[in-house]
Structure formats: C-alpha cells, structure tokens
Amino acid sequence: MQGGNQLSSEGIGDYISEKEAQKLLGKKTTWFWSMRTKGHLSFTKVGNKVFYHKKDLEKYMEDCKTEAFRRGK
Template sequence: MNENRKLLTRLPDEVRPQYRDQLVTIGDLAAFRHDLLKELYQLLQSNRRPGEKEWLKSKEAAKLLGLSNNTLLNLRKKGILPFIRVGGQVFYNYLDIQNALNDLMSKTGKS
C-alpha cells in the first residue's frame, strides 16, 4: 500500500488526477493564449504551399485556424481579421490571416 503512494507522487503532472478546486490563473490563461497563437502561426507557415488559394471562404478559414464559424465571425466583427464580401459570400486573404496572427503575437510581447 505504501508503495502505491510512492508511485502516485512520482507521476508526471499531466497524469495526476485533477480536482475541481484547482484554479486557473490569469497568467495560465495568458500563457495558453500565447501558446495557441504560436501554434496557429506555425501551422499556417507550414501549411502554406506555392499555388494555394489566396482567398479563403469563411468555412475554409475556420477549418484552417481550427475555429468555429462563430469565433471567426467574432474576430471579423472586432476588426481583428480583415475580410471582403462579394455578393453574400465572405472571403479572407491568406496573408491577412497571417498578419493578424503576427499582430496578436506581437501584442502578447512574446514570439
């Protein structure tokens, strides 16, 4: 029995049980935001190939960024993500998406 307790204390943090009274701090959220933006930026850099579409429809942009359509709409409404509307269809420029991510990364003060 004492052996089991020793094993539990040696487990890495990601394997240890989580309890609902554990708090997430503002610093934790800021670090998560930074890591998420950095991963999105790297994903965009690695997925960009010559000959890819320059303009993406909303559904394509959301899929590329791993966001829901509502989150994409909120980024558009807040002016974070530039877009154009042709008829009833909304398009996002691939380079504008990259630039928006760069701006968000620079505002966090990290790279």
C-alpha cells in the same frame, strides 16, 4: 475566368473562403464573426460568402505564435 483567379467555394486568387479559413485555424463561424465585428480581421464579402486574404490569416497565425512565445508557451 482563366488561371488561378477562378472563383470557387474555396476562394479566389489570394483569398480563401471562411469555410476553408475555419479548417485552417480550427475556429468556428462565431469566432470569425467576432473578429470581423471587432475589426481584428479584414474580409471581403461577395453575396452571402465571406472571404479572407491569405496574408491576413498568416499574420494572425504569426501574431498568435509570437504571443504564445512571450507568455513562455
């Protein structure tokens, strides 16, 4: 493949691997599994690797920021 769509352990295009998402959000594998099974976080699975769309993670982070603001933190 050419350009920015090359598949790697970090991701492909607008998707990042769960490993990279864990670093980004500071969450563990179990948290991601829970969010997927509850339907709170969409994902794509290729083989045994799970990938998340960057926009979905950004939305989650914005939602958390908004919730913290409403709680007065």
